[in-house]
Amino acid sequence: MRLELPAGTFRAYLFDCDGTIVDSMPLHYKAWKKALAEHGAEYEEELFYAWGGRPIREIIRLLNEMQGLEMPVEELAARKEALYHQLVPTLQPIPEVVEHIDAKHGHIPMAVVSGSRRSSVTASLGAVNLLDKFDTLVCAEDYKNGKPAPDAFLLAAERLGVPPAECLVFEDTDLGIEAATAAGMVSVKVPQPLERG
Structure with missing residues (x-):
């Protein structure tokens, strides 16, 4: 390329x-998958890339709406970021x-x-x-x-x-x-x- x-x-x-x-992006996706699994939520990889550039809290709100969930926005945002930070050394x-x-x-x-x-x-x-x-x-x-x-x-x-x-x-x-x-x-x-x- x-x-x-x-x-x-x-x-x-x-x-x-x-x-x-x-x-x-692959590391962010891993962090999202793990954080969302704790709440029984799905996030398809294609949608993840389609939503690239959207703020983290907006993504959680949209996933809540789409899947009829009530995931805590601030708590989940912090959890996802913490999981991403664990992966940063492999970046x-x-x-x-x-x-x-x-x-x-x-x-x-x-x-x-x-x-x-x-x-x-x-x-x-x-x-x-x-x-x-x-x-x-x-x-x-x-x-x-x-x-x-x-x-x-x-x-x-x-x-x-x-x-x-x-x-x-x-x-x-x-x-x-x-x-x-x-x-x-x-x-x-x-x-x-x-x-x-």
Whole structure:
């Protein structure tokens, strides 16, 4: 797999974290399965990838509605995150994305724009020794409206001091690509594990 970048001169790179920089989606899915099994809930793998980029609490609310359950949102969110953190030491980066991070590090500003909480993002980036490559991290605590709203990407561009039109976004989910487009940014799609084959 090679990532073909769109034509243009970009003054900043913005990266989603899970499934884009780090191959964490299979680990997140394992954590979800284990946490949800404790409540007798199902989460099909195809749906998990289709919902990529959605906030954790929204996923729990939706699963509750779909399956007629009353799982405790905060408690389950904390449990799922704790299970994920146990798996973090086994995390691997996505080489085709790291190649672009290494090539531009020190030349243009870069940010991570994630729907995950800061503790999860810093743990993931720390596990693959990439935390120091980014000028800013925009995480779930930093904005009100998650992807597909453009808020997180616009905040990252503002922090980096680069106009949105001059930012290139790396994303693995349709929600993330929608958010980048809504922010007036060009994006490149990183194939998900199911698409890599």
